[in-house]
Amino acid sequence: MPQVIPSFWSLPAEQVLDQLKSSHQGLSRQEAQQRLTQYGANSLKQKRQSSTLLLLLNQFKSPIILILIAAAVLSSFLGDVIDTIIILTIVLISGLLGFWQERGARDAVTKLLALVQVKATVLRDGQSQEISNEEVVPGDIVLLAAGDSIPGDCLILESKDLSVNEAALTGETYPADKLGGVLPNEVGLSQRTNTLYMGTNAISGTAKAVVMQTGKQTEFGKVSERLKLRPPETEFERGLGKFGYFLMEVTLILVVLIFVANVYLQRPVLQSFLFSLALAVGLTPQLLPAIVSVNLARGAKQMAKKQVIVKRLSAIENFGSMNVFCTDKTGTLTEGEVKIHAAVDVEGKESDRVLLYAYLNAASESGYVNPIDAAIRQHKQFDISAYQKLDEVPYDFNRKRLSILLKKDNRNLIVTKGALKAILNVCSTVETGDGKTIDIAMQQDKIQLRAEELGSEGFRVLGVAYRNCVACVSSDDNRNSFSKDDETNMTFLGYLALFDPPKADIADTLKELGQLGVTTKMITGDSRAVAISIIEQVGLPKPKVLTGGELQELSDEALMHRVGKINVFAEVEPNQKERIIIALKKTGNVVGYLGDGINDASALHAADVGISVESSVDVAKEAADIVLMQKDLNVLVEGVKEGRVTFANTLKYVFMATSANFGNMFSMAGISLVLPFLPLLPSQILLTNLLTDFPEMTIATDRVDREMVNKPRRMNITFIRNFMVVFGLLSSVFDYLTFAALLLLLHANSAQFRTGWFMESVISASMIVLVIRTRQSILTSKPGKYLLTATIAIAIVTLLIPYTPVAGLLGFQPLPIEFLLVLAAIVGLYIICAENVKRIFYQHVQS
Numbered sequence: 072m073p074q075v076i077p078s079f080w081s082l083p084a085e086q087v088l089d090q091l092k093s094s095h096q097g098l099s100r101q102e103a104q105q106r107l108t109q110y111g112a113n114s115l116k117q118k119r120q121s122s123t124l125l126l127l128l129n130q131f132k133s134p135i136i137l138i139l140i141a142a143a144v145l146s147s148f149l150g151d152v153i154d155t156i157i158i159l160t161i162v163l164i165s166g167l168l169g170f171w172q173e174r175g176a177r178d179a180v181t182k183l184l185a186l187v188q189v190k191a192t193v194l195r196d197g198q199s200q201e202i203s204n205e206e207v208v209p210g211d212i213v214l215l216a217a218g219d220s221i222p223g224d225c226l227i228l229e230s231k232d233l234s235v236n237e238a239a240l241t242g243e244t245y246p247a248d249k250l251g252g253v254l255p256n257e258v259g260l261s262q263r264t265n266t267l268y269m270g271t272n273a274i275s276g277t278a279k280a281v282v283m284q285t286g287k288q289t290e291f292g293k294v295s296e297r298l299k300l301r302p303p304e305t306e307f308e309r310g311l312g313k314f315g316y317f318l319m320e321v322t323l324i325l326v327v328l329i330f331v332a333n334v335y336l337q338r339p340v341l342q343s344f345l346f347s348l349a350l351a352v353g354l355t356p357q358l359l360p361a362i363v364s365v366n367l368a369r370g371a372k373q374m375a376k377k378q379v380i381v382k383r384l385s386a387i388e389n390f391g392s393m394n395v396f397c398t399d400k401t402g403t404l405t406e407g408e409v410k411i412h413a414a415v416d417v418e419g420k421e422s423d424r425v426l427l428y429a430y431l432n433a434a435s436e437s438g439y440v441n442p443i444d445a446a447i448r449q450h451k452q453f454d455i456s457a458y459q460k461l462d463e464v465p466y467d468f469n470r471k472r473l474s475i476l477l478k479k480d481n482r483n484l485i486v487t488k489g490a491l492k493a494i495l496n497v498c499s500t501v502e503t504g505d506g507k508t509i510d511i512a513m514q515q516d517k518i519q520l521r522a523e524e525l526g527s528e529g530f531r532v533l534g535v536a537y538r539n540c541v542a543c544v545s546s547d548d549n550r551n552s553f554s555k556d557d558e559t560n561m562t563f564l565g566y567l568a569l570f571d572p573p574k575a576d577i578a579d580t581l582k583e584l585g586q587l588g589v590t591t592k593m594i595t596g597d598s599r600a601v602a603i604s605i606i607e608q609v610g611l612p613k614p615k616v617l618t619g620g621e622l623q624e625l626s627d628e629a630l631m632h633r634v635g636k637i638n639v640f641a642e643v644e645p646n647q648k649e650r651i652i653i654a655l656k657k658t659g660n661v662v663g664y665l666g667d668g669i670n671d672a673s674a675l676h677a678a679d680v681g682i683s684v685e686s687s688v689d690v691a692k693e694a695a696d697i698v699l700m701q702k703d704l705n706v707l708v709e710g711v712k713e714g715r716v717t718f719a720n721t722l723k724y725v726f727m728a729t730s731a732n733f734g735n736m737f738s739m740a741g742i743s744l745v746l747p748f749l750p751l752l753p754s755q756i757l758l759t760n761l762l763t764d765f766p767e768m769t770i771a772t773d774r775v776d777r778e779m780v781n782k783p784r785r786m787n788i789t790f791i792r793n794f795m796v797v798f799g800l801l802s803s804v805f806d807y808l809t810f811a812a813l814l815l816l817l818h819a820n821s822a823q824f825r826t827g828w829f830m831e832s833v834i835s836a837s838m839i840v841l842v843i844r845t846r847q848s849i850l851t852s853k854p855g856k857y858l859l860t861a862t863i864a865i866a867i868v869t870l871l872i873p874y875t876p877v878a879g880l881l882g883f884q885p886l887p888i889e890f891l892l893v894l895a896a897i898v899g900l901y902i903i904c905a906e907n908v909k910r911i912f913y914q915h916v917q918s
Contacts, residue, residue, distance in 0.1 A: 079283050080263045081256040084228050093210035093281060095228065097194025106208035113207045113223060113285040115292050127170045164761060189693050191222040207282055215267075215278040217465065218668075220693055224289045225267040225280035227251040232465050232554075233276035235267060236672075240291055246274045246467075260290065272672070275467035277437070329740050338749070345753035346743070363721055369771040370717025378700040379710035380685075386696035388721075389679045390663070391714035394783045395655050396584065396707075397592045397648075397678070398665040400602070401442075403704055404581075404593065404609050405571040409442045411450040412530055416565040417514060418504035419521055425565035427453050429535050432488040435460045435475045443533070443569065458484075461543075462553040468645050472497070476543055476553045485538045487558055490596075491522055491566070494534030498563040508562055522566065526600030529608070530568040536561040578610035580704045587711055588782035589663075592655075594640040594648055602641035611638060619643040622650070630654045648674035661783060667691050667702070682707070712780050719779040722786075723770045726794055726843045727836075733795060734802020735759075735832050741803075742810050748821040750810075752882050755829055762869060763836040766861040773855040776845050793916050798843065801908055805835065805901040812893050823890065826873050826883040831894045833869040835901050837862045842905045846913050849906060 079087050088094055098106070147155035190201045194212040207213070207222040215221070221235070227249060234246040240260075252265050267280055270291035286292055326347045333343035367384040374381055381387055398404065414426035430453050433444035459478045466473040472489030487494060495518065501511045511518075522532045538561045543553050574580075581591055591611065595602050599618055606614040617633065619642040625633070627650070634654040643651070648664075652674050655662045664671075664678035667687035675681035675694035683695035684702040692698060699706050742750050751759065809831045813819040819827060841862060845852035854862075870891075873883040 078256045079226055080254045080266045087226055091210040096197040097212040098210050100195050103208055112205045114205050131166050209282050211282040213280050215273050217273050217275045220272045221267045221269055223269045223282040224284040225282050227265045228279045230278040231276050233278045234274040235271050236274050237271045240268050240270055275465045325740050332744050346749050366717055366721040366771045374710050374713045377709040378706045380698045383696045387714045387717050391718040392661040392783045392785050393663040393680055394588055395660040396589050396663045397594050400593055400595050400605050404577055405573050409446040409569050409571050411446055412568040412570045414567055416504050422565050425535050428486050429567055432475050432486045436473055464555045474558055483540045483543045485540050487536045491532050491534040494536050497558045497561050498536050499560045501563040525568045526598045529604035530570050531597050531601050533567040535564045573608045583708050592638050594643055596643055599641045602639050606639055614639045616641055619647055622647055631658055649677045652677040715780045716775045719775045720770050720773055723844050724767055727767055727840055730798035734799040738803045738806030751825050759832055762833045762865050765865050766837050766840055769857040769861045772857045776852055797912055809897050822884045826886055827890055830869055834866045835898045837865045
């Protein structure tokens, strides 16, 4: 376990480093590797990659399976060794199949997640390098900047205007300012200003800190251990849970009734018990977890080929069900390459002075990296060697400003750049075109009018201001006299007009999203005019705009009534994004949100599907369920389609489990009450269940009809129950027709009855998959090659088993040709009827 240094926040940094056997240059690579081995991975979730044996044993943890194994072993002591071996062999094969499928799914997902690991910047051997957060160990020196996740509980060694969002841990809404120093021993968790906590993230500024605790030893780790935190269930997961409980209830009732009835009919107690348990296995879709895992893992692999990485498999269903998609404009609707259109003074004239001051600000910043500063630096370069940077107050999403303190010719100068409203709020004067300085109140209307003119042309407008500050000085200790409080009584200098052109193919992409039943809504901090201009350029419907100011005046109930009709949210504050997402969800939508910034984390958490991009800041990537390797909506479109394919194929197994399997087992339970012998021996029931599982394991590779992809769909338990009743009854009708044919027409003995019923049951259950896998005709919707091949192969194997040497061991015997012809006719008639019932069913029942 990591070494615990009690109350480390109350100790000097040098003493802490000494006790950790670390230094300002960090650990050596060798020492870090030793500590990783000693302390374990820096993760709140226990790594189970090596627990292959546990995964295998989990295949046999079902109570029904365990009871069946125990009963089979008991029967061996009573002399029925062959049946015991057969039953245990079938159970083992079934378990191995599930294990093989789940291990493959787990390994595939592990490889995908490695592509989007959140990384930390640490010092190793004195050199800065990026490593996975899981590799961070106590004693590591981490370098932090705005947007970074805190990789462990840390003590600050150095900091510069560091502000941290600790809401996930302390519940405090506002960011906490952090700086180095020594605090009293008794200070509370939320007052430890020299301490950083795992699970929080930097909003602004920079820092150098030493890691004190990792993983479950952190404050966040202790909370998660107590609460056993897990992501909320998706609708799909809840639906599967309800479906499982429903089948469990039906299974238990049938098992008890059949066992009691067989005992009452004076059949052997042990054989009756094994028959009842085997029947329960037949009714239970024990491969459902494996099938779901395989389908989702394969879907994740297919999505990865299309540059979409799934972090949480269960989110695939929500991704496919998504009918509202919310996004910012930058980099998704637009090219994401900000360019400078013009730098103008308050008179609207081109101004090199405005551009110079903007360049001084952008070239000197060292905090939050952003494309606007890069665009300013690239637009035109100035010789600023005469200016010396003294200090800066980094940009943050509350102030929406960046200020730089410069020195030239013994004169201190503050240059501030940011959102126009945020700049005007700190200005008391304005510099006119002829260089005069006048009171800003005289120019307020003129300034706003000029900004609106630029905005209406589609330009984003920033403000530039300055102040000569004789009193402003900067010291090298952690008590800088230059701070955001100095952003006052400034002089407004002019505007920067920026533009980010729409992507060339974005109109077609948005149209395709619309055809998939997904409504796109833009949420942006830009002005109303800029937002409307972009929407008109990208071809979205006539914009219906709600601004952040208007949103602020609305109650949650009023917002719910309006949110569905709005397609553009402009001038939105970061904390308003979450309100919009929640309002959309409350009105019955499945909402996806694409965000890549520091201020997007809460909205990503609130959305049904949080979507980020690989280049996002850590906190956005951590909060997301799905990560796009490219910030491109074409990638998103392909991901939505693949998500729906995965969901559709998963439902096919559910339909299978609720139709032929259920019908067959229900029929077998009924006929066992009137026959003088068991319709199938326990080993034969298990073999039937095993063989019908083979085609179903290929469902993940099956083709999906276009109609299943063209609109969002959800897990509908009512629809599944209706499907089960209709197709389960249809299956039972043909089961009893088979019983009648075998007993009354063909006069089969017990062995012939079991053989004939086994063959009809397996072949019809396999063939019916080809029918229920599609809403279309079996003749027009072609199954995937693996599903078709597996179905044909199982039919052939089933026909051959009674004619092989193992037939006698299994209790089968070869059937005359007339038996085979009658059974073939029944299966053929079943397929034809199922096709017609399916057509009628989908005409009258909505999914």
